[in-house]
Amino acid sequence: MDFITNTLAVFPALLFAVPVVVQLALGAMALALVLGLLIALARISNIKILRGIATFYLEVIRGTPLLVQLVYIFFVLPSIGVSIEPVPAGILGLGLNYAAYLSEVFRSAILSVEHGQTEAALSLGYTPTKTLWKVVIPQSFVVSMGPIGNYFIAMVKDTALTSVIAVTEILKTANILNSQTFQTTAIYTAAAILYLIISLPLSRIVVVLERKARANG
Amino acid sequence: MADDTIIEVRDVHKTFVSETKRTLWSRLTGRPHVEKRVEVLKGVDLVVHRGETIAILGSSGSGKSTLLRCINKLETIEAGRIYVNGHLIGYEERDGGLIAEKASITAQKRTDIGFVFQHFNLFLNKTALGNVMAPLRDVKKLSASEARNIAVPNLEMVGLGDKMENYPSKLSGGQKQRVAIARALAMEPSVMLFDEPTSALDPELVGEVLSVIKKIAQQGTTMVIVTHEMQFAREIADRIVVMDQGIIVEEGPPSQIFTAPQHPKTRALLSRSGILPA
Numbered sequence: 001m002d003f004i005t006n007t008l009a010v011f012p013a014l015l016f017a018v019p020v021v022v023q024l025a026l027g028a029m030a031l032a033l034v035l036g037l038l039i040a041l042a043r044i045s046n047i048k049i050l051r052g053i054a055t056f057y058l059e060v061i062r063g064t065p066l067l068v069q070l071v072y073i074f075f076v077l078p079s080i081g082v083s084i085e086p087v088p089a090g091i092l093g094l095g096l097n098y099a100a101y102l103s104e105v106f107r108s109a110i111l112s113v114e115h116g117q118t119e120a121a122l123s124l125g126y127t128p129t130k131t132l133w134k135v136v137i138p139q140s141f142v143v144s145m146g147p148i149g150n151y152f153i154a155m156v157k158d159t160a161l162t163s164v165i166a167v168t169e170i171l172k173t174a175n176i177l178n179s180q181t182f183q184t185t186a187i188y189t190a191a192a193i194l195y196l197i198i199s200l201p202l203s204r205i206v207v208v209l210e211r212k213a214r215a216n217g
Numbered sequence: 218m219a220d221d222t223i224i225e226v227r228d229v230h231k232t233f234v235s236e237t238k239r240t241l242w243s244r245l246t247g248r249p250h251v252e253k254r255v256e257v258l259k260g261v262d263l264v265v266h267r268g269e270t271i272a273i274l275g276s277s278g279s280g281k282s283t284l285l286r287c288i289n290k291l292e293t294i295e296a297g298r299i300y301v302n303g304h305l306i307g308y309e310e311r312d313g314g315l316i317a318e319k320a321s322i323t324a325q326k327r328t329d330i331g332f333v334f335q336h337f338n339l340f341l342n343k344t345a346l347g348n349v350m351a352p353l354r355d356v357k358k359l360s361a362s363e364a365r366n367i368a369v370p371n372l373e374m375v376g377l378g379d380k381m382e383n384y385p386s387k388l389s390g391g392q393k394q395r396v397a398i399a400r401a402l403a404m405e406p407s408v409m410l411f412d413e414p415t416s417a418l419d420p421e422l423v424g425e426v427l428s429v430i431k432k433i434a435q436q437g438t439t440m441v442i443v444t445h446e447m448q449f450a451r452e453i454a455d456r457i458v459v460m461d462q463g464i465i466v467e468e469g470p471p472s473q474i475f476t477a478p479q480h481p482k483t484r485a486l487l488s489r490s491g492i493l494p495a
Contacts, residue, residue: 120338120397123289124352124404125328127321134355139342 006186014194017173024090024159029152031095036102043107061100067161069093074165090162098155105147109140145213149206153199170194223408223439224265229297231258231283257283259463270434271441272450275460276486281443285412289330290323301330302407328356331401331409335416337393339385345396346381349403371399375429391422395429411442447490451475459483
């Protein structure tokens with residue numbers, strides 16, 4: 001009984017960290033969506049140098065751990081004169097990282113749109129650029145909705161990594177509480193449950209959104 | 218060029234080049250991959266006048282769909298000229314040769330050419346009404362209400378006044394094709410091109426699409442129809458064009474083509490379709 005009471009007692013303190021997690025996840029997701037789409041477009045463009053840059057970016061990001069990227073942004077960039085506050089640094093690190101993964105989602109979704117859709121648009125007088133933005137990309141969102149949602153949930157959980165760059169999100173708050181009270185079991189159990197409480201409804205929402213998007217397709 | 222000429226196709230040549238896939242073996246042995254070249258149009262000439270309905274017949278592989286797709290530059294050509302309403306399509310003439318024109322200029326010219334596909338190609342994320350309105354909004358830059366005022370009568374004309382809010386997934390093949398026809402017509406093109414418009418339909422749905430096409434022909438729209446529906450072509454066309462292996466082998470009024478075909482390939486095609494005794 002002590003364990004349950006202790007765990008419940010920790011929650012109020014951890015809840016203060018939830019707005020930080022929301023800020024990190026939403027900020028990083030916005031960055032990742034925009035940058036991810038741009039990288040995807042670069043990867044399928046006719047311009048060789050754009051393709052090269054985008055592929056290089058993708059390989060660097062996917063080939064190094066997110067944790068290392070965060071540490072690099074927060075601890076190494078200041079040495080060349082770029083100091084970033086913890087939360088913006090977290091948003092930047094998560095955003096740059098997830099942009100690479102989302103770009104692959106966008107790219108395959110764009111390529112999966114039937115060629116007939118493109119031909120129909122062209123035959124009606126759409127320019128190639130307009131065809132891409134008005135016909136192909138909107139339809140690719142339907143396909144990418146599910147994977148984007150899943151990456152978002154993964155990102156919410158990955159916000160825990162920003163604890164190493166001094167962001168007082170849930171895990172960091174738990175660490176601080178632990179160093180003060182040493183109720184290790186209760187504190188980290190509460191933290192784990194809190195992540196679960198956040199991510200379970202999110203995955204339900206993703207399922208519903210996906211079903212809605214497909215209903216019209 | 219006569220005043221009432223809508224389409225002029227002059228000595229058009231088109232070759233499909235397909236590269237055989239580079240296999241691991243060909244890479245190991247350093248053998249170069251082979252290009253496969255198939256000449257699908259070998260010098261085609263065709264003139265379509267205002268208000269005419271032309272039906273292009275031919276066995277599969279004769280080049281009839283390719284010719285139609287070249288007319289609005291869905292396919293490139295290597296030689297020859299294609300004019301629609303006096304405008305050279307897809308190219309600029311320079312030093313007697315052809316160079317590709319800017320995509321935006323081709324797009325502008327395409328607004329004057331309606332195209333109906335075998336597989337409908339409706340925008341899957343838009344309702345029937347949304348499909349017809351989309352190009353009016355996106356290409357012609359009309360306001361939502363202006364676009365709607367054009368789209369609704371066109372959908373009613375093809376008999377889909379009650380299906381306007383349906384998505385393509387909730388329409389039958391025949392209904393989808395009629396939406397596609399309304400979408401092309403709403404742009405008020407000078408000419409409508411139909412690429413085997415009933416070939417992907419269940420037999421019981423062919424009739425509804427053909428009767429819509431017939432209705433449009435009777436309104437005086439200039440049309441070129443690639444089709445396998447012999448009886449329909451005979452009924453609707455002012456002129457029949459027969460293609461075989463990349464050239465036009467015979468053209469003339471249906472009365473002549475269907476009763477006294479001159480070319481052996483025409484006779485073979487008609488007897489295969491059961492119109493002429495073998």
